[in-house]
Amino acid sequence: MAAELTSGQDHALTKASSQDELLAKTSKIKKSLHKIWAMEKSLRELGENEKYLAALLAQKVQLIDLKKLISKELRLLRRSKADSRKHGFPMVENASTMINQGEERSLFLMVTFLRGKYTDAIYEVKFKFGGEVDDMGARVARVAKFSGSTHLGARIFDRSQLYVFSEEGWDKPCVNSFGGYIFDTKTRALDQLTPSTVQFKQHGTVVSAYGTLYFLEAETEFVQDSALFFAKYNPDKNDWVQMPSFPFSYKFTTEVTGYVVGYGVILYTLSDLHGNFDVVAYHVGRKNWKQVEIGTCTPFQGRAVVVGETIYALNYFRTDEIIAYSLRRKVVDDGDIAYSLVQQFKLDGLDIADPPLQFDGLMTDYLVHLGNQDFVHVKTGTNEECDEVQHLCITTFQIVQGMIETLHSTVLRVKIDVRNWFMLTLGFTPECGDYEPEEDKSAASMKQPKQEDKTTLDENSLMHEDI
Template sequence: MGGGATLEPVDKFSRFKTGARIFNHSQLYIFTKDGCDKLCLRSFDTKTRKLDPSIATTFEFKPSRTVVSAYDRLYFLEDASPFEADPLPSFAKYNPNKKNWERMPEFPFSYPFPRRVTGYAVCYGIILYTLFDGLKSSNVVAFHVGKENWSKVEVDTHDYTPFRGWAVVVGETIYAMNLFEVDEIIAFSLKMNKRDDGGIAYSLIKLCKLDGLKIASPPCPFEGLKNDYLVHLGNHDFFHVTTGNNFEFYKVQNLCITTFQIFVREDGRHMIETLHSTVLTMDIETCGPFMVTFGFTP
């Protein structure tokens, strides 16, 4: 793809923090930061391309939180920190049809060091959260949407790799980005067994790193901050985008866009077949550098 592309703003708002989209809804729900500390939930209609006014809420959310779209609802979980006066992070649910909020069971687990949510997956009636303390310790927890209860998820501490972002569930396999490596995708499997007390015991198993992702190289290597994002196109088709900065070329920013399929070999190993990869050069002279923080299919 030759030449440069100009970024055309659809709408303007204060600093964008995070977003989520409910399946089959045209609204994109986003958290914007107004003023110093106030967070506002707003909806952007992807069809009319209009940004609606702030959605009223009786909750005050901390600046650091994760928004998950699951089973036609939005779930808001604050990051846990032992240095806050209230160590238990708030957990709330928003119903876009009734436009009402509901406080959910608080996150019941505490840790010696602050944890933040780095990734999540929605499957089997639960929301799976992976937590990381920024040092070397990670945990996985599950929230059962129907029973409205929390459970710890067992992981193999010797082989487990934390994931980041929205994990994609296809069949019985979870695909997600490696927390520590850009452009690396990992496959997981979630096992569920009934306990003697009637509850469910969860265990997350790392299957393998997926080989075969061939990303087109930008004209100049990325320097400094580099990030990527994974979008599910349906079935075993995926879209992957990588971007970053090059300090010598501050007027443009490159996007490496790759489409691929995932298949399973006869020996059971998950692999990637790259379909197409290209580099798109974006003109950022007026808008400045950017990161890819969210993506979805219409």
């Protein structure tokens, strides 16, 4: 029996090694194709070197055919790996596993409109997910709309409710408590939210963390030179409880650009219009704030995704770019914890389908976790020539050994009022709650970084080699 198990392990590891090798080849082919496309465009613009251009086109065709062949081998490997799991072979650590391939999934998107009667809306995108799916069959429909003020959305992951809080801006200092709605993703019911008894200005950031919600007040001209309000929501009592105020102050007005939840803390990234960037952490157990050492990190946007010891997030300065980070934790002399955010690498390989007309402004994107190493990326933007429809680019992919393997990408049409563009503010799938590792489950990493972190960096360096 032991011999059979060892044989099964070797079999699974061999397949994982073959898949990694194929993924590395695919990544290099994609890089070469991008170079060829750039050279081809340059030559066409110059209108010369037809002989060299013909050779380039022939090379491009060969690379595309090779990429198709490798993709076919990858599909066969994944199918074989799925069969091996049925026969009791063990899973390879960090391998991506798509559960219930081909089943329909729901992706909820919250958007904010620039003008018009309605300020915000919730759209549902239905699609089929999996490496073996030939057609995503994606479609989009609006399931809720809001007016009167802009809104903040957040979902507690073990509940079906999406909390939609009315966010009054800096120009309404007299409003001092949250209103809003609760949208049920199962029943599609929209109920009024019970007004809060706690008095505060509801302009800021709402974060879902460890079974509840946290609200951090934003700095405005009415909230300066004083500690910012910070509170935790009690979903059973439908009310807020004040927590230790945000203790940091900055020379210029800052705003929260992104956040991540894990290892017992909520990590906020903040920036100002002058390019200054900071990261702070709130420890949910100790109820205290800590400055985070950041070095040369690139700030990220939206809710980052935690998978194991790696944090995946969208680049704040560029759409479509995903960066991997790690959060180092170290116990200091007084028993407290010191944090440092380390940027590991940028991930290549995200192939997004182009809309009929290229986006020319207001581009926003969002990263949503589908479980394990599976993700969906959503992107939208505006085009002045297409003013009654806005396009959504939906792309599913996996992250394997530090590289992206794009599965499917499609473009959906969303009908809008003339030039009433929208921007993405939130995305999630009800089938998957974000992985929020507890602090005690990662205690070993506070003493010393894991060895596999170094291995991941070495493997990733292969992506930057030329063919």
